[in-house]
Amino acid sequence: xxxxxxxxxxxxxxxxxxxxxxxxxxxxxxxxxxxxxxxxxxxxxxxxxxxxxxxxxxxxxxxxxxxxxxxxxxxxxxxxxxxxxxxxxxxxxxxxxxxxxxx
Amino acid sequence: xxxxxxxxxxxxxxxxxxxxxxxxxxxxxxxxxxxxxxxxxxxxxxxxxxxxxxxxxxxxxxxxxxxxxxxxxxxxxxxxxxxxxxxxxxxxxxxxxxxxxxxxxxxxxxxxxxxxxxxxxxxxxxxxxxxxxxxxxxxxxxxxxxxxxxxxxxxxxxxxxxxxxxxxxxxxxxxxxxxxxxxxxxxxxxxxxxxxxxxxxxxxxxxxxxxxxxxxxxxxxxxxxxxxxxxxxxxxxxxxxxxxxxxxxxxxxxxxxxxxxxxxxxxxxxxxxxxxxxxxxxxxxxxxxxxxxxxxxxxxxxxxxxxxxxxxxxxxxxxxxxxxxxxxxxxxxxxxxxxxxxxxxxxxxxxxxxxxxxxxxxxxxxxxxxxxxxxxxxxxxxxxxxxxxxxxxxxxxxxxxxxxxxxxxxxxxxxxxxxxxxxxxxxxxxxxxxxxxxxxxxxxxxxxxxxxxxxxxxxxxxxxxxxxxxxxxxxxxxxxxxxxxxxxxxxxxxxxxxxxxxxxxxxxxxxxxxxxxxxxxxxxxxxxxxxxxxxxxxxxxxxxxxxxxxxxxxxxxxxxxxxxxxxxxxxxxxxxxxxxxxxxxxxxxxxxxxxxxxxxxxxxxxxxxxxxxxxxxxxxxxxxxxxxxxxxxxxxxxxxxxxxxxxxxxxxxxxxxxxxxxxxxxxxxxxxxxxxxxxxxxxxxxxxxxxxxxxxxxxxxxxxxxxxxxxxxxxxxxxxxxxxxxxxxxxxxxxxxxxxxxxxxxxxxxxxxxxxxx
Numbered sequence: 095x096x097x098x099x100x101x102x103x104x105x106x107x108x109x110x111x112x113x114x115x116x117x118x119x120x121x122x123x124x125x126x127x128x129x130x131x132x133x134x135x136x137x138x139x140x141x142x143x144x145x146x147x148x149x150x151x152x153x154x155x156x157x158x159x160x161x162x163x164x165x166x167x168x169x170x171x172x173x174x175x176x177x178x179x180x181x182x183x184x185x186x187x188x189x190x191x192x193x194x195x196x197x
Numbered sequence: 198x199x200x201x202x203x204x205x206x207x208x209x210x211x212x213x214x215x216x217x218x219x220x221x222x223x224x225x226x227x228x229x230x231x232x233x234x235x236x237x238x239x240x241x242x243x244x245x246x247x248x249x250x251x252x253x254x255x256x257x258x259x260x261x262x263x264x265x266x267x268x269x270x271x272x273x274x275x276x277x278x279x280x281x282x283x284x285x286x287x288x289x290x291x292x293x294x295x296x297x298x299x300x301x302x303x304x305x306x307x308x309x310x311x312x313x314x315x316x317x318x319x320x321x322x323x324x325x326x327x328x329x330x331x332x333x334x335x336x337x338x339x340x341x342x343x344x345x346x347x348x349x350x351x352x353x354x355x356x357x358x359x360x361x362x363x364x365x366x367x368x369x370x371x372x373x374x375x376x377x378x379x380x381x382x383x384x385x386x387x388x389x390x391x392x393x394x395x396x397x398x399x400x401x402x403x404x405x406x407x408x409x410x411x412x413x414x415x416x417x418x419x420x421x422x423x424x425x426x427x428x429x430x431x432x433x434x435x436x437x438x439x440x441x442x443x444x445x446x447x448x449x450x451x452x453x454x455x456x457x458x459x460x461x462x463x464x465x466x467x468x469x470x471x472x473x474x475x476x477x478x479x480x481x482x483x484x485x486x487x488x489x490x491x492x493x494x495x496x497x498x499x500x501x502x503x504x505x506x507x508x509x510x511x512x513x514x515x516x517x518x519x520x521x522x523x524x525x526x527x528x529x530x531x532x533x534x535x536x537x538x539x540x541x542x543x544x545x546x547x548x549x550x551x552x553x554x555x556x557x558x559x560x561x562x563x564x565x566x567x568x569x570x571x572x573x574x575x576x577x578x579x580x581x582x583x584x585x586x587x588x589x590x591x592x593x594x595x596x597x598x599x600x601x602x603x604x605x606x607x608x609x610x611x612x613x614x615x616x617x618x619x620x621x622x623x624x625x626x627x628x629x630x631x632x633x634x635x636x637x638x639x640x641x642x643x644x645x646x647x648x649x650x651x652x653x654x655x656x657x658x659x660x661x662x663x664x665x666x667x668x669x670x671x672x673x674x675x676x677x678x679x680x681x682x683x684x685x686x687x688x689x690x691x692x693x694x695x696x697x698x699x700x701x702x703x704x705x706x707x708x709x710x711x712x713x714x715x716x717x718x719x720x721x722x723x724x725x726x727x728x729x730x731x732x733x734x735x736x737x738x739x740x741x742x743x744x745x746x747x748x749x750x751x752x753x754x755x756x757x758x759x760x761x762x763x764x765x766x767x768x769x770x771x772x773x774x775x776x777x778x779x780x781x782x783x784x785x786x787x788x789x790x791x792x793x794x795x796x797x798x799x800x801x802x803x804x805x806x807x808x809x810x811x812x813x814x815x816x817x818x819x820x821x822x823x824x825x826x827x828x829x830x831x832x833x834x835x836x837x838x839x840x841x842x843x844x845x846x847x848x849x850x851x852x853x854x855x856x857x858x859x860x861x862x863x864x865x866x867x868x869x870x871x872x873x874x875x876x877x878x879x880x881x882x883x884x885x886x887x888x889x890x891x892x893x894x895x896x897x898x899x900x901x902x903x904x905x906x907x908x909x910x911x912x913x914x915x916x917x918x919x920x921x922x923x924x925x926x927x928x929x930x931x932x933x934x935x936x937x938x939x940x941x942x943x944x945x946x947x948x949x950x951x952x953x954x955x
Contacts, residue, residue: 101257104255105258107250107254108255134263137251140269153297157357178503180288184278190248191248
């Protein structure tokens, strides 16, 4: 998609994201995945059916490593992101560091 | 997967339905197709970074422009949680703070700390039972959080299912005592949830069932938990800790076991729990505990699935929480007592039992247990089928000594026998009235506002029952067994119409109760009180007439039964006569009180001692309709017109006459109450609720005295020559709020001389 150059084009371009699944990364390192319902000139974005993803903590990594070791497996330890359902959220534009759209 | 496919199928179907050219359907179909694609692709397809393009496009938008989905309203948007706002975002971690709390639930604890954790858990659990959510109560425990963690597995230890080192007292206190208590608590919560959810309650209003994505140890069976708890008790008994703290710990574990056994229905130990809590959960024993507040934190809300803002952890003192536990246990014990074999023999007694239970203002769990006792398996306490209860109700009120309601009539198998045919008619109408009838019991088990509201919704249904369904059934019965005609208050040579009369009784009863509950829940404005009491008196007069009508037929039936020498029928009739007499006395008291209060309020309005309806922009007719809404569907007795309602609120005749009227109405109340006092629990059908009945009679006595005193004060002041306008200078009136009245259903305005200004 190319960047638009006028207000109506911009609006049409952004409308293309409505109801698509966006991944919004925030300044504190979390990521929110949900369907876009609304946005405004300040890039505030409303997502519905949102899940919050967070990097695993040290304790989580340690636990996974211990389990991995005990189970006798080799290779890299895989630790999942921590995920929880948060529903309908508005992510203020000023905290958004990255916007991704699911293809 | 199956779900996704169906989703896509629906979308395809919707798109292919070209015949319907409705634009909305097309949009919806496209939306469904899109959502189906997304759901199917969720997490599988790649993502594309569009940060730059998106940001550039945003900048192009004009201020105030919104790019919004047509099906999404700004109204919904208000409910969205704002990320990074500390008041809204439960997942926000302030910069520099670690995500996970530093407290390690595996760490060894000393006995005093363990005791504090157990006590804190108990306090938080009762807060949950009283209506707070789990995320701000028991889920704040880091020990419980570890046990419920998704990474944990059977047999759910604090080390994620791995066995622990139990070499020291301190590690045993953590891994045996605290863990056992947490496991048992989680199972108790699960059981409470199951009981509550199996009954009628108002989620988020009285009780929060939300589990925030957690599971309460699903693979752990009740027997497992008992073993764990018993092991912990054994460890405490045999350990070498100081005697006092040992006793305190043991008491906590024992109490948990008693509660768990009772909650799971293995034993009925609610009464024991009351005593046990009073004796053992003392303030002194709690003082042995050493606070370790870091074992609890509301930061657990960071990983709980929730679409609500974070809520602070609740703080209850030990004494407060134990008081609440005792209340809970005694409420449940009372539920048991109120439905004992004596009380449940009579529907009217049982209805009084339900009201008596509700008047204790129990929390949701005891209410659920009470409902379970009343309704499980279509019977009252596995004993009286609801069908029998309803039949008994009809017999007691309208058809005592009549073959129609004789249980034997229901066993006649000859299809041509009139008893067989009439029994089928009765069965049909009882089927139709079933839900509404049981609501007379069930809805009283809800919170007061809900009781009132559901009752107001029942009024038109009961009216329908009386005027169409029951009327038809009466006609059908009449065509099979021609019914007798008598002269009653309802007219010359009328029939009893037993089923309509019975339905009408409950309709009128519910109508008067909704008005009274309106007083109790404080929904009427001061100037409306008089009008509502007047309407209440009118409805009670209707009740009185209906009782007279029913009584006339009862007396006639009795006369015939005496000659037929059917002892059982005679007994039924005598009991019914006692019952109707009692109802008539009660109704008479209500009429007198309501009339006296209506007059008293009219007087106070006249003297402008209470605020008048000062609503310059309101249309009187609309305000009136809003107030009378529940009763507008009733055609008999039709609600009063706005004019008659208004004139009931204004003084008729001279103030002097009105005061004399009030006094004259109050005077006979004492006699009626004296008669009611002499009625035995069986005759008056208040078996099991004697104490409440006596208290109520006393309250009504005080109420009538208070009305009399108020009226006398008015009379004296009027006679002192201050003049009508002067009255406001020397007297003041206050309307006592609910809880501060002699009886919450009867609002006596407090009339007092104004304190003289210096």
